[in-house]
């Protein structure tokens with residue numbers, strides 16, 4: 404059983420609530436958009452519907468897991484920083500009189516209404532981070548969810564469907580190398596056996612880490628009954644690109660998560676002396692690799708896709724040696740499958756042509772692939788109707804819990820403008836007005852879906 408199975412809102416917290424004084428103290432020096440990762444300024448959202456509770460929550464959460472030197476967040480799954488985030492979530496749930504529970508996979512839930520009634524509307528995101536991550540990726544969705552509920556109460560809206568707020572565990576996969584572990588387990592997209600095999604950099608297994616954090620790892624597994632009680636899941640997230648900045652909109656709706664894959668290119672040449680080998684006699688795989696990187700950029704640009712060689716290894720990796728082997732990993736994503744196929748095929752063709760010129764052998768292996776995730780059209784259209792005409796609908800190249808769950812239940816996403824597009828970095832940012840616009844849009848959506 405999970406360590407915190409209670410749905411009894413009146414039950415006292417068994418985890419310490421974050422110390423508000425700590426939040427306020429640390430926030431005092433971070434009033435503006437700064438290297439500290441964009442802590443909203445004093446007065447953030449005050450006096451505007453949905454904003455006043457946002458600021459207080461943001462301040463409490465801001466110091467948890469933030470590195471003093473980099474100002475980035477290190478809220479990795481099942482660590483003390485993660486436990487502090489979870490205690491914060493529980494305190495938010497209980498202070499609002501919501502029914503609090505932790506599911507068998509360690510995901511947290513805060514319920515308004517009876518979870519057993521079915522057809523629930525669920526919103527939320529995640530509180531964990533990548534190494535030295537930003538303040539907004541994940542927490543913006545969770546904080547906005549609580550603020551949107553506050554806004555619904557301020558409006559006097561009455562729920563006709565159960566409403567829940569979630570914090571999905573280990574979304575970023577920073578510790579065990581696999582993203583969306585909490586939602587994957589719940590949706591049955593990660594087997595218990597595979598989850599048990601996950602290890603962190605210190606060799607600690609996922610079950611060991613969960614146990615040390617006070618959770619029962621024997622409980623993990625698919626949770627179809629829970630999913631069957633959910634009618635819609637809506638995740639608000641900071642945009643991880645600049646589409647909204649370019650279109651001049653504060654909030655948008657997701658159409659789909661782009662298909663994406665990873666390919667390993669092995670360029671095999673011949674090691675030789677960098678000083679004595681004539682240029683014409685060389686079989687230098689670095690040249691082939693370099694041409695392939697340029698081809699990737701060219702082909703992605705032509706197709707409106709993205710392609711990145713972000714990881715490379717070289718043998719023997721000596722300054723005065725022509726390499727015998729260069730390995731490069733290609734990450735490529737596009738709006739649809741056929742565009743992605745076209746781009747990767749063209750990159751491979753360019754690599755092979757150049758390899759022949761260079762006397763290099765090339766092998767290409769697809770190491771992973773995730774097909775396109777189309778968010779449910781009916782839910783998307785309903786949300787677009789609630790938010791009014793003209794709201795932009797955009798695709799994204801990043802994965803999310805909503806993408807995982809979309810295989811099981813109707814899901815949708817709202818994006819909040821990120822003016823620089825920077826994400827997974829302390830420089831990640833969303834402006835205060837845009838965050839409030841996100842809260843109000845989410846409140847409108849929840850009211851439209853759950854309060855009729």
Ligand SMILES: [Zn+2]
Nearest residue numbers: 540541574640
């Ligand atoms: Zn995220």
